[in-house]
Amino acid sequence: MSTLYRHWEIIDRARTGKFMDEEDFLPRHFSPTLKKLIKKYEIKYDPKNPSPTDDAMADRIWQAAWDLFREVGYYNTDSHRIIEVTDEEIKEALYMASDQYVVGGGKDARVMKHRSVEDPEPPFCIMSPDITVDEKYHQSMCMAYLKEPLLDGLCGPILEETFGHLIESGGPTEISGCIQHIQNQKMAARLLGRPDTFMVAVGTAEHDSGQIAVSNDEWGVQKTDARLVGSLTEFKTADTLLNRSLHYAQYGCYTGSLTGAIYGGWCGGSEGTAITTVAYSLIGLVIHGAMFNQHFPFHLNYVSNTTRELLWPISMAGQALARNSNLLYTSNGFANAGPMTEMLFREVAVHAMVSTVSSWHLWEMASTRNKYRNRATPLEARLGCEVGHAVARQKMSREQANEIANKLLAKYEDHAADAPMGSEYHECYDTAKAVPTVEHMDMFRRIKDEIAQMGVEFPY
Amino acid sequence: MSLEKLSELVEAGEAEETKMLTEQLLRDGTDPLEMIETLTKTMAHVGELFARLDIFLPEIMLSGEALTEAVNVLAPYLEASGGREIKGKVILGVVKGDLHEIGKNIVKLILETNGFIVKDLGYNVDSLDFVKEAEAMGADFIASSSLMTTTMPRQLEIIEILKSKGIRDKYKVVIGGAPTSQLWADKIGADLFCYDAKSAPELFTAILADN
Numbered sequence: 001m002s003t004l005y006r007h008w009e010i011i012d013r014a015r016t017g018k019f020m021d022e023e024d025f026l027p028r029h030f031s032p033t034l035k036k037l038i039k040k041y042e043i044k045y046d047p048k049n050p051s052p053t054d055d056a057m058a059d060r061i062w063q064a065a066w067d068l069f070r071e072v073g074y075y076n077t078d079s080h081r082i083i084e085v086t087d088e089e090i091k092e093a094l095y096m097a098s099d100q101y102v103v104g105g106g107k108d109a110r111v112m113k114h115r116s117v118e119d120p121e122p123p124f125c126i127m128s129p130d131i132t133v134d135e136k137y138h139q140s141m142c143m144a145y146l147k148e149p150l151l152d153g154l155c156g157p158i159l160e161e162t163f164g165h166l167i168e169s170g171g172p173t174e175i176s177g178c179i180q181h182i183q184n185q186k187m188a189a190r191l192l193g194r195p196d197t198f199m200v201a202v203g204t205a206e207h208d209s210g211q212i213a214v215s216n217d218e219w220g221v222q223k224t225d226a227r228l229v230g231s232l233t234e235f236k237t238a239d240t241l242l243n244r245s246l247h248y249a250q251y252g253c254y255t256g257s258l259t260g261a262i263y264g265g266w267c268g269g270s271e272g273t274a275i276t277t278v279a280y281s282l283i284g285l286v287i288h289g290a291m292f293n294q295h296f297p298f299h300l301n302y303v304s305n306t307t308r309e310l311l312w313p314i315s316m317a318g319q320a321l322a323r324n325s326n327l328l329y330t331s332n333g334f335a336n337a338g339p340m341t342e343m344l345f346r347e348v349a350v351h352a353m354v355s356t357v358s359s360w361h362l363w364e365m366a367s368t369r370n371k372y373r374n375r376a377t378p379l380e381a382r383l384g385c386e387v388g389h390a391v392a393r394q395k396m397s398r399e400q401a402n403e404i405a406n407k408l409l410a411k412y413e414d415h416a417a418d419a420p421m422g423s424e425y426h427e428c429y430d431t432a433k434a435v436p437t438v439e440h441m442d443m444f445r446r447i448k449d450e451i452a453q454m455g456v457e458f459p460y
Numbered sequence: 461m462s463l464e465k466l467s468e469l470v471e472a473g474e475a476e477e478t479k480m481l482t483e484q485l486l487r488d489g490t491d492p493l494e495m496i497e498t499l500t501k502t503m504a505h506v507g508e509l510f511a512r513l514d515i516f517l518p519e520i521m522l523s524g525e526a527l528t529e530a531v532n533v534l535a536p537y538l539e540a541s542g543g544r545e546i547k548g549k550v551i552l553g554v555v556k557g558d559l560h561e562i563g564k565n566i567v568k569l570i571l572e573t574n575g576f577i578v579k580d581l582g583y584n585v586d587s588l589d590f591v592k593e594a595e596a597m598g599a600d601f602i603a604s605s606s607l608m609t610t611t612m613p614r615q616l617e618i619i620e621i622l623k624s625k626g627i628r629d630k631y632k633v634v635i636g637g638a639p640t641s642q643l644w645a646d647k648i649g650a651d652l653f654c655y656d657a658k659s660a661p662e663l664f665t666a667i668l669a670d671n
Contacts, residue, residue: 027518027521027522031518035518077559132609132639158609160609160610166613167609167610167613168557168610168611168613168614169557169558169608169610169611170556170557174610177610204610206557206558206608206610206611207557207610232559232560233560233562238559240559262562263513264513264516264517265516265517265562266517266518266562267516268516268517268518269516299513300513300517301511301513301656303638370638371638371639371641372641
C-alpha cells in the first residue's frame with residue numbers, strides 16, 4: 001500500500017500552506033537549515049572512503065534528513081506555498097510502506113524488495129540509457145537492453161523526434177512521441193519473448209499530458225509498470241508534477257519518485273548531498289506515495305556520480321535508508337565517459353559495487369554525462385549489474401568494496417573533467433541484430449577480467 | 461578598515477557588514493573606482509573558487525548579495541565619476557515548458573558579478589516574451605536555457621520570432637543548458653553556445669567585441 005490515502009490533504013496543503021517567495025526558499029530556508037543540520041548531527045565527509053562503514057553516522061544522516069524534510073517542507077512553485085508534514089505523518093507513512101512489491105506480469109513478474117547493508121540478495125536491476133536516441137535506433141536500443149539477462153526492468157531511451165517532427169514539451173508531438181516510445185518498448189519486449197517485463201515509462205514525456213496519454217493496459221503503460229514523478233532542484237514541485245503522482249495512483253500503476261540532489265549546488269558538499277538524498281526518499285513516500293525512489297545525486301560541473309565526493313553520499317544515504325526504513329530505492333549511475341571506453345566500464349563497476357553493498361537496487365547507466373544523443377549502450381549496464389550480482393552473492397563487505405573502489409578510482413578519477421566521449425550506439429552495436437560489436441565485447445571482457453582479479457567473484 | 465577587509469567580507473558573504481564598511485570607506489575618502497576594482501577582483505576569485513567547487517552555490521550566492529550591497533552604496537559616486545563599466549545587457553530565462561533553473565541562476569550571478577546587466581525572466585518563459593523583454597530593455601543578448609531535449613525547440617522558436625519580426629540582427633542569441641551543444645547552436649542559427657557558467661562573461665564579451 002502506498003500513502004496516497006493522504007494525497008488530497010497534500011494537494012490541499014499545496015494550495016493553503018505557508019507562503020514564501022520562491023527567491024527566498026532555497027537561499028534563506030533550505031540551505032541554511034541544511035547547513036545547521038550538518039553541524040548539529042556532526043556529518044563529516046571522508047574522502048578516503050568511498051564505501052564508508054560508519055553506522056552511527058548513517059543513523060545521524062537519517063535523523064538529519066527527517067528533520068530537513070519536516071523543517072523545510074516541500075515548495076509548490078505554482079502556488080508559492082510550502083507543503084509541510086508532521087513527524088506523525090512521516091512515521092505513519094513509513095509504517096504503511098511495504099518492503100516488497102511484485103512488478104511486471106506473468107512469467108516476467110519480479111519481486112523488488114527492501115535490501116539491507118551488505119545484503120547477499122542481488123539488487124533489482126533496472127537498465128536504462130537515460131539519454132535520447134535517433135528515432136531510427138529507438139526500437140533497436142530497446143531490444144538490445146531487453147536482451148540483457150540480468151534486466152529486471154527497463155526504462156527505454158528518450159525520443160527527440162517522432163516521424164520527422166521535433167518533439168515539443170506540452171504539444172501534440174510529445175503525445176505522439178510518448179505513444180511511439182511505449183509501443184516501441186512493448187513491441188521489443190514481445191518480440192524477444194518477455195512481453196510483461198516491468199517497465200518504467202515513458203521518459204519522452206516531460207509534460208504531464210504526455211504521461212497521461214500513454215496510460216493504457218492494452219497497448220500502453222500497464223498497471224504492472226511504473227512511472228516517475230520528478231522534483232525540482234531542490235525540494236520544489238509544481239502542479240504539473242503533482243498531476244502525475246495523482247494520475248499514476250488513480251490509474252493504478254506504480255509510482256517512482258525521481259530526484260537528483262546536486263553536489264555543489266544548494267546542497268553544498270557531500271554531507272548535504274547525502275542528507276538531501278535520504279530526505280528525498282521520505283518526500284517520495286509521503287508526498288507522492290512512491291513505491292520506490294529513484295535517486296541520481298550528481299556533480300554540478302561533471303554531471304556524474306562516479307567520483308568519490310558522490311560515491312560517499314550515495315553509500316551513506318543507502319546505509320541510512322537501509323538501517324532506518326523498509327523502503328525501496330534505486331541508485332542511478334551517471335558516468336563521465338562514453339560507450340566503448342575502459343573508463344566507462346570502470347566507472348559503472350565502481351558505482352554498482354558501492355551502491356550494492358550499501359543496500360541500493362541498481363539503475364544503470366547514464367553514460368557521457370547523460371548529455372549526448374546515442375551515447376549509451378546496454379553493455380555498460382550489463383557490467384554494472386553483473387558486478388551488483390557478484391558482490392551481493394559473495395557477501396562483499398563495505399571494507400572490501402572500499403578497497404576495490406579506491407583501486408579503480410585511481411585509474412579514472414583524474415580524468416573526470418576530460419573523460420573520453422567514446423562511441424555512439426550504432427558505432428559499437430550491430431543495430432539490426434541489437435548486439436554489441438566484437439571490439440566492444442572484447443573491451444567488456446578485458447575490464448571484467450581486470451575487476452575479477454581485484455576480487456569480484458562473477459557468477460559467470 | 462581597509463579594502464582588504466572589504467574583500468574578505470564580500471568573500472564571506474557578509475552583506476550587512478559589507479554595506480557598513482563600504483559606507484565607512486567612502487566617508488574616509490577612499491576612491492569608489494578603486495573599491496569597485498577591488499570588488500571585481502574579489503568576485504573573480506570567488507568565481508574561481510566556485511568553478512573548482514572549493515565553495516558551493518549557497519556561498520557564492522551570499523558573496524553576490526554582499527557585492528550588490530556594496531555596489532548599491534557606490535552607485536551614486538560611480539555615476540558622478542563616469543559610471544561603472546557595463547559590458548552588456550542580457551535578457552535571460554529558461555524556455556517555455558522547462559522548470560529547471562539552477563544553471564540559469566548561476567549564469568545570472570556570474571554575469572552580474574562581471575559587469576553585465578541581467579534581466580532574469582525566470583523559467584517556463586514564452587518565446588515571444590524573450591523578444592518583447594529584449595526590445596524593452598534595449599538588450600545586447602537574448603540568452604535562453606533548456607534542460608530537456610523536448611524544450612530545446614523553444615530556443616529555435618525565439619530565433620524564428622526574431623526573424624519574423626525582422627530584428628534578428630539586433631541581438632546576439634545565446635543558448636545553453638545540459639542537452640544543448642555547438643551542433644544544436646549551429647543547427648538553429650544561434651550566435652553563441654554557452655557551454656558552462658564560468659565561461660559566460662568571457663564568451664559574451666568576446667562575441668560583442670567581434671561585432
